Amino acid sequence: MQGFHIVALGGTLRPTSGTARALQTALDHAAAAGARTTLLTGEAIDFPNYDPAEAGTDPRVAHFIDTIRSADALLIGSPGYHGTLSGLVKNALDHIELTRGDARVYLDGMPVGLIAMAAGWQASVSTLQALRGIVHALRGWPTPIGVAINSTEGENAIATCAPQIAMMMDQIAGFLRR
Template identity: 65%
Template sequence: MKQPHIVALGGTLRPTSGTAAALERALTHAKALGARTTLLTGPAIDFPNYEPEAAGGNPRIQSFLRALRDADGIIIGSPGYHGTLSGLVKNALDHVELLRRDDRVYFDGMPVGIVATAAGWQAAVATMTTLRTVAHALRGWPTPVGVAINTVEDGAIDKADGQLRLMVEQMIGFVAR
């Protein structure tokens, strides 16, 4: 079996993004399981608002699309803003529409791990639910384990480590099948 490629996308523009930290932790587990990894967060997904006719020429968007085309699994992570995903993550996911004419449309047939962070459980769980819906709309297969993280708790990412590891194990197992 070839080495699986897991791409994590999401986070915020803040250098201390809790979501980016959770995605990095998940990718650490993926590397330990033998995967190649790519992290797309902050400036790597800070695109102009999605406009179908204009999006194709942007080099950052093209780099994003190349990573997604090469992926065997995707992890989507978003902070919970007002009970749903952030505009930054939503806009990046809107650009996945540019994969509509590919042989593998969107995330078709790929495992999709979901990570949602928020300053409270309600927003984290609501965001996780929305991300699952988006993954389904993009033809992905959300893993049974999704990870909601309440970032106001001390050591929140460390507390979620076991769930992040299990989610990644499910992704790698799916790819191996």
């Protein structure tokens, strides 16, 4: 991944977010392979609800969009809230609409790795599926491997999924080399 910029977005507003820790694990893998990485979580993606008329005026949103524009690959992680992604993550993804007039519209042609973390397999898998559908709508290319993490497995839940996270990151690296 030498020379590529990998951006991760997601997590929660909690500083101890398990989803943010899982995204950081993926970014650490990318950094070890020579990538430049950026993690956008918590306050960095806590925007007012998407409003097409107002969204472009917020400097935090402008920074977010500039970061997305600079990405060669994206990671999206969300906790599973009631069987789907969080409002925080969905709202951040809605702001990608601001790229509709760009040469690369939305996430067109970009590899996207997905991580969903929830208290149980049903919620984590359904959240992963919801993320996959959104990435398709944004013209991104979700990796074949997505990572569902069952947080009820305790402190080792992320470590247990580390091989899947590494495989997902290797798929992103292979896509970028092509």
